[in-house]
Amino acid sequence: MCVDKCGNGIREDREECDDNNDLSRDGCASDCTVEDGFICEQGVATPVVLPDVCRCDPKMSLAEWTDFWGTIRIVFDSIISYNTLNGVKSNIPMSFC
Numbered sequence: 001m002c003v004d005k006c007g008n009g010i011r012e013d014r015e016e017c018d019d020n021n022d023l024s025r026d027g028c029a030s031d032c033t034v035e036d037g038f039i040c041e042q043g044v045a046t047p048v049v050l051p052d053v054c055r056c057d058p059k060m061s062l063a064e065w066t067d068f069w070g071t072i073r074i075v076f077d078s079i080i081s082y083n084t085l086n087g088v089k090s091n092i093p094m095s096f097c
Contacts, residue, residue, distance in 0.1 A: 006018060006022065006030070006031060006032035007020065007021055007022035007030070007032070008020065009043065009049065009050070009051035009052075010043075010049050010051075011032075011042055011043065011052060014032075015032035015033075016028075016032060016033045016034045016040070017032055017033070017034050017040035017042075017052045017054060018032050018043075018051060018052055019040070019051050019052045019053070019054055020051035026054060027039075027040055027054020027055065027056075028040055028052060028054045034054070035054075036062075037056060037057055037062070037063050038054050038055065038056060038057055039054065039055060039056075039057045040052045040053065040054040040055075041053050041054075041055075062074070062075050
């Protein structure tokens with residue numbers, strides 16, 4: 001009997017994502033589901049299969065984090081864009097999450 005192994009870096013039948021770890025809050029949750037506010041791209045099959053890559057979704061409308069200090073909630077009213085260090089506007093997330 002085969003059992004899917006969430007966190008092994010290979011997206012299997014019931015997984016929405018697999019980023020090669022069992023941590024949450026990085027886009028791909030510990031149960032291999034895509035977390036709110038993220039998108040995950042399936043890993044590329046080269047000579048080896050690369051794990052999924054998750055990043056902030058530039059179309060997200062809400063971001064919320066909770067830790068022992070409290071909850072931070074940010075609501076966006078348009079698509080997120082970023083200014084790079086050289087002043088170029090982009091919708092590719094850098095380290096926002």
